[in-house]
Amino acid sequence: MRRGARRRRLPRRVRVWAALLCGVLAGTLLLGQLASRPAPVAAQDGGGGREGVPGVTSALPRAALLAEGRRLFAAGCSSCHGDDARGIAGAGPSLRGAGAAAADFYLRTGRMPLDAPDDEPRRKESPYSERQIDALVAYVGSFGGPPVPAVRTSRGSLALGFRLFQENCAGCHQVVARGGITTGAWIPGLQQASPVDVAEALAIGPYVMPRFTRLTPVEVAALARYVTWTRQPDDPGGWGIGHIGPVPEGMVAWLLAGAALILTIRLIGERTSE
Amino acid sequence: MRALQVALAWIGLRLLRRLPRRRPRPPREPVEAQRRRRAQPPEALSFEAEPHRGSELLVAALLLAAALAAAAFVVFYVVWPDTQLLGLCLGGAVLLAGVACALAGKRVVPQETAAEPYEELHDERAVDDVGAIVREAGEGVSRRRLLAGAAGLAGTTIGVAAAVPLASLGPGVDDRVAGTPWRRGRRVVDGDGRPLRPEQIEPGSAVLAYPEGADRDTLEAPVTLLRLDPDTLDMPAARRAAAPGGVIAYSRICTHAACAVSMYRHPLSPATAPDDALVCPCHFSTFDPRRGGKVVFGPAGRPLPQLPLQVNGDGELVAAGGFIGAVGPTYGGSREQGS
Numbered sequence: 001m002r003r004g005a006r007r008r009r010l011p012r013r014v015r016v017w018a019a020l021l022c023g024v025l026a027g028t029l030l031l032g033q034l035a036s037r038p039a040p041v042a043a044q045d046g047g048g049g050r051e052g053v054p055g056v057t058s059a060l061p062r063a064a065l066l067a068e069g070r071r072l073f074a075a076g077c078s079s080c081h082g083d084d085a086r087g088i089a090g091a092g093p094s095l096r097g098a099g100a101a102a103a104d105f106y107l108r109t110g111r112m113p114l115d116a117p118d119d120e121p122r123r124k125e126s127p128y129s130e131r132q133i134d135a136l137v138a139y140v141g142s143f144g145g146p147p148v149p150a151v152r153t154s155r156g157s158l159a160l161g162f163r164l165f166q167e168n169c170a171g172c173h174q175v176v177a178r179g180g181i182t183t184g185a186w187i188p189g190l191q192q193a194s195p196v197d198v199a200e201a202l203a204i205g206p207y208v209m210p211r212f213t214r215l216t217p218v219e220v221a222a223l224a225r226y227v228t229w230t231r232q233p234d235d236p237g238g239w240g241i242g243h244i245g246p247v248p249e250g251m252v253a254w255l256l257a258g259a260a261l262i263l264t265i266r267l268i269g270e271r272t273s274e
Numbered sequence: 275m276r277a278l279q280v281a282l283a284w285i286g287l288r289l290l291r292r293l294p295r296r297r298p299r300p301p302r303e304p305v306e307a308q309r310r311r312r313a314q315p316p317e318a319l320s321f322e323a324e325p326h327r328g329s330e331l332l333v334a335a336l337l338l339a340a341a342l343a344a345a346a347f348v349v350f351y352v353v354w355p356d357t358q359l360l361g362l363c364l365g366g367a368v369l370l371a372g373v374a375c376a377l378a379g380k381r382v383v384p385q386e387t388a389a390e391p392y393e394e395l396h397d398e399r400a401v402d403d404v405g406a407i408v409r410e411a412g413e414g415v416s417r418r419r420l421l422a423g424a425a426g427l428a429g430t431t432i433g434v435a436a437a438v439p440l441a442s443l444g445p446g447v448d449d450r451v452a453g454t455p456w457r458r459g460r461r462v463v464d465g466d467g468r469p470l471r472p473e474q475i476e477p478g479s480a481v482l483a484y485p486e487g488a489d490r491d492t493l494e495a496p497v498t499l500l501r502l503d504p505d506t507l508d509m510p511a512a513r514r515a516a517a518p519g520g521v522i523a524y525s526r527i528c529t530h531a532a533c534a535v536s537m538y539r540h541p542l543s544p545a546t547a548p549d550d551a552l553v554c555p556c557h558f559s560t561f562d563p564r565r566g567g568k569v570v571f572g573p574a575g576r577p578l579p580q581l582p583l584q585v586n587g588d589g590e591l592v593a594a595g596g597f598i599g600a601v602g603p604t605y606g607g608s609r610e611q612g613s
Contacts, residue, residue: 092543183551185548205479
C-alpha cells in the first residue's frame, strides 16, 4: 500500500517540474524574441556620422583654433602630459609625434581625460564639446605625427573585413566585436566605434592594443565596414543570444536538452500502475 | 519561433492537466483473503511470459548496429580522424545501445502486471513462490544466446572504442608530438606566403607567420613575430641571439590547452598600462615575451616555445632550427621548473 502511494508521487513531482521548465522556456523564448527585435540605430552605414570627413570641420580660423586648443590643453591635459606636451614620467606619455589621429581617437571617444593616470581609458561621454575637441586635436596635431585618417567604408568588402577581423581582431574583441577581457585590461565592444575610430585605433594601438600597420587602406576600410556591420549582425542561426558565443549558447542547449531529457526519462520510467 | 513557443506552452498545460490526483487508497484486503491467495500456486498470478520474437530481433539488430558504430569509430580513429565522424560514431554507438536497452526493458523482458501487496517473506512457501516467478521470467525470453551475444559484442566494441585514443600516446598512429615543419634556413612567411623581413615587423605589432611551403594546419606551424627592444630582453645570451634585432618568434599554440595565443598586449604608455604580454583568450594564460615566454599568469605549466630566428643573405627572416621547448598542450597540471 505505502509503496503504491510513493510510486505515484514521483511522476507528479516530475510533471510539475517539467511543466515549470516548459513555462520558463516559453518565457525565455518570448524575452529573447523581444530582445532581438532590431533596436533603432541611426544609420546602417557609417553610423557615428564620422566617415570620410577627416580633420577639422570648425569654422574658426586656424590660429584661433590653436590658441583655444592651447588654453584647453593647459587646463585639462597638462597635469599628466606636461605643459609642453612632452609627458611627465609615471603619469602621462609625451604627445609630441602622437599626432591628430591619437588625439582625435582618445578625445572623441571620451577616453581622455582620465580621472587618474593609472585608470584604463574607457569609452564615455566626453566633457568637451565638438568645437573644443576640434581645437585640442588641432593643437596636439601641431606637434607632428599621423593625421586623422580618411576612411571610405564603401571601398571595403564585408567578406574581406570579416576574414581580416577573424585573423587579427577576434582573438581579443570576439568575432562579433562584443569585447571581453585580457589579463590586466578590459577589451571594448565595438558597436559604438565609428569607421574613423577603427582606422585610428589600428594605426596608433590605444592602451594595450597592438598596432596593425601592415594593413592597406582597402583592408582598413573593409575592417571598418565589418565593425559597423556588427552593430546589427545577421543571425543565420535564428537567435543571437547577445552574440556572445558559446556560454549562453551552451546554456540554451542545456536547458533545451534538459527538458528533452526529463521528458524522455519520464517516458522510459513510466510504470503501469493498474 | 512562435510555433516553438506555442508548442512549449501546450506541452506545459497538458502536463499540468494530466497531473494525477492522489488516489484514495484501495480498501485493505481482509487478512483471510490474503492468506487464501497466498495459498494458491504461483501459476495463478497473472503473468505474461510469451516471448516477443519481433522485439527480440529488433533489440539484437540495434545492439549489432551499436557494435558496428563503435567499430567504425576505431577504424576512423586510425584511418581518417575527422572529429565530426568520430563524434557521430561514438555517439551513435552509445545511443543505439541505449535504445536497445530501453526497448529490451519495455518489450522483451516479461511484464508482470500483478500488483500484489506482499509482506515479509517469512515462510518457506512464499520464498519458493518468488523463486518460481523469477525462473519463469527468464523463460519469457527466447533467443537468449543471440541477445546475450549481441549485447556482449556491443559492450566490447564500445569499450574498445573508448580505449583506442590511448594509442595516440604511442608512436604508431599519430606522430604529431615529434614532427615539426621548422628546419634551419626555412623562410618565415606571412599569411599570404610572402617572405618577411625584420624591418617589416614594427614595434608594437604582432605578425602571424608560417613556415614556407609547409602544412599550416599542424600545431607547430603558426608563430607570432614581435619586435622588442633587444636591450630589454631578459633571457640567456643564446636565446637573445635567436632574436635578430629584437625580432622574436613564439609558437602560436598555448602550452595549456592548445588554443591560439592570439592576444598581444602592448602598452602605448608603458608607465600607466600593463607590460607587453602574449595572452591566450581561452583561459588567459599570460606569457612574458621578454623572459623567454615565461608564464606570468594562468593555468599554463610551461613557457611558450621560442622559435630561433636568423636573417639570411637576402635579408629575410629564416628559422635557425626547431623550437626551444615542446609545442602543444600539456594537460593534467604538469609544471616545468624554471623556464
